[in-house]
Amino acid sequence: MPPGSQATDGDIVRAVLAGDRERYAQLVERYRDRYARYATRMLGSLDAAEDAVQDAFVRAFDQLAQCKEPDKFVGWFFLILRNRCFAERRRNRTSASLDAANGVAAADRADGGAENAESRRALQRALMELTPDQREVFVLKHVEGLSYSEIAERLSTSVPSLKMRMHRAYDRLREQLRDHT
């Protein structure tokens, strides 16, 4: 290891696989908040998101030997979390939209005032009416700030198909927001 550097993800994964299981906590600590926002926006609820992130880390530990590129743990972990979020959505279709209003709007008070808070809540409600694929491309681009090509690489898909998904999402969001104003 070059001087001054910290353990890489690959180092930690290899150490855990070699039997030093407690070091997994370092990976969890490193990345537990990385996708917390993504999970929260996808599931519309902080509680559901926390459960999903926890389950994903446990799952990742169980499957750690199958992580083909330990130095790219975070990308591999993201896919596990993504699957977990998609599974949750299928299970909890009705309750998620209630949570959207309650669980996610807490941070609103920090900026903007009542009107901004209401528009944030409205958008999150509208997001929950999209398909998970549509919601995901919207969250990754407009919340997480990724480019289409970064998203395409992450999800192993093409930019044109992502754009098609996103453009349908824009229309559905417009429809939802108009119908509920």
Add this chain to the structure above:
Amino acid sequence: MSEHEFHPLVKQLLDGDITLADLPAELRAEGQEALQLLAGVERTSVSMPAVTWRVMTALERRRRRFRPWLLAPALAAAAALVLWLRPASPPPSPSASLVTVRFVLVAPEARQVSLAGTFNQWNPQATPLIRAGNVWTATLTLPAGQHQYAFVVDGARWVPDPGAPAVDDGFGRRNSVLTL
């Protein structure tokens, strides 16, 4: 085409490929409506400190025992080994975090070695080390926080841990420091 659909140029605006100024005049209002939609995006970061502890606890429940770190021979001279078993995120009460620590001293000529520190009221009798060849060891589970300690050799000689950071004890000697 439904009246809900944004014009393709407005979708390019939403994608960030063009700006409001690039839109023809008749689309400006729709463009502003689109941007207002985006203004509702919630980007505040989310933190989940409890997840670390919950994950490690969930994994721990599946285990029977864990294997201690093996010391590289170069470090065998001394050093406190830390076995990570702790809720790493800020817990509601700091004393809730526990860490298992192994203390090691190489002292071939000693007849008796014990450990005294802030965690056992500095009592030289409380924590004897066990001898295996030239190496004396003891394993304790300590709360997270700041600890100071020293080895007591043959009941009388207070010796700081050669492998650990050391501070002035205020009495003319040095204490070893363990920060968990």
Add this chain to the structure above:
Amino acid sequence: MIALLAVPLTVLSMQQGADSAIAQRLAGRVPPQIASLVGELGTAAATRGLPVDPLIQKAIEGSAKGVPSERVAAALRLVATHLDSAAAALRDGGLPADTLAIAAGEFAITAGLSRNDITALARTGANAAALTVGLRVAGTLAALGVPPAEDIGLVSVELRAGEPASTLLLLPAEVQAEMAKGATAAQAAAGLARAAAAQARRGPPPGRGQGQPPPPHPPHPPPPPHP
């Protein structure tokens, strides 16, 4: 061992609260005159919002080590002074009183850091819990021989980056590992600080810095007029 004492035996009127709690922890472990002194210094400290534990620990330590009482008394007064300095340094740094942070500051001063060093860490804006860990780690790094500039440099980079306690607590071991390879303590700390600063600048891929404002995307529009 009974030694001639410079400190006269005084009978303190023991109040409830701080005094009796202190007395309980010292009972049977320290000579009565040390117990009195700890009671006096401890009660005064408690009323000023300072932690009492460092005083109790030092008294027990001195007695266990068989140190003459006047030496223990001198060490106790020094601890009390350090507690006051640490509290003042934290106030200067804008942190409201927190006994754990003050105790950590006392340790840092004992390890060789100055009041200004503590204030500098407080000014990173870290909350009390994070700062407590930061001060403990800074003191530990000083105890390893890291000079104050590199020490505070490294810890403040990590605090400003919002690194969790577990990362900060790894720093002494990382410095030790580098020193084992031949670096000086100063070089090791400076190297780690550079790496941490570089990482903070790059930001985490691909979530693009949850703690930072996102890049304008799409380009910032003028505020929409209200219909």
